[in-house]
Amino acid sequence: MNPTFKQVTKSRYVSLVSELAQEIFVQHYTKLTPKVAAALAEKYQSDILTDDEIHSGVINYFLVYLGSEPVGYFALDLGPAGAMCLSRIFLKEEARGQGIGRSIAAYAQKLAEGDGRSRLYIKFWAKDLKAEGFCKKCRFRKAEVVPMEVLDGVTLDIATYEKLWR
Numbered sequence: 001m002n003p004t005f006k007q008v009t010k011s012r013y014v015s016l017v018s019e020l021a022q023e024i025f026v027q028h029y030t031k032l033t034p035k036v037a038a039a040l041a042e043k044y045q046s047d048i049l050t051d052d053e054i055h056s057g058v059i060n061y062f063l064v065y066l067g068s069e070p071v072g073y074f075a076l077d078l079g080p081a082g083a084m085c086l087s088r089i090f091l092k093e094e095a096r097g098q099g100i101g102r103s104i105a106a107y108a109q110k111l112a113e114g115d116g117r118s119r120l121y122i123k124f125w126a127k128d129l130k131a132e133g134f135c136k137k138c139r140f141r142k143a144e145v146v147p148m149e150v151l152d153g154v155t156l157d158i159a160t161y162e163k164l165w166r
Contacts, residue, residue, distance in 0.1 A: 008061035021045035071095035083119035084112040126157035135161040
């Protein structure tokens with residue numbers, strides 16, 4: 001079954017993004033404690049923050065569906081000139097390994113190209129070997145690794161991978 005993407009514009013879908021984040025962050029950040037993963041979800045994917053990001057006009061969120069089942073979400077940061085950031089790409093554990101991430105990357109690249117941009121990039125925790133493998137499968141190349149304080153007293157190395165065309 002092919003995934004479909006629905007742009008998040010209404011508050012009930014903003015809430016769904018936050019609910020998915022609470023579930024997925026704990027599944028995804030297995031090298032962190034569940035408490036830290038939940039705190040990350042609350043800080044970076046709360047209803048209020050997500051709604052503010054959407055209404056700023058700089059970040060667009062999309063829900064990912066398999067049939068009628070929401071299985072994840074991603075965001076596109078439209079802020080950088082000439083580039084687009086594929087950020088917050090998260091899928092439920094049971095939806096991983098089915099090519100959905102590659103479909104998301106292809107969709108994001110198509111949107112970036114259509115908007116006249118020549119670079120798509122993605123940022124993630126540098127110790128996330130699955131994300132690194134995903135980036136390599138999608139032909140992104142490593143650009144940099146920078147430490148970032150993600151919670152008070154919690155600093156993680158954040159890797160940036162990019163894909164250029166033109």
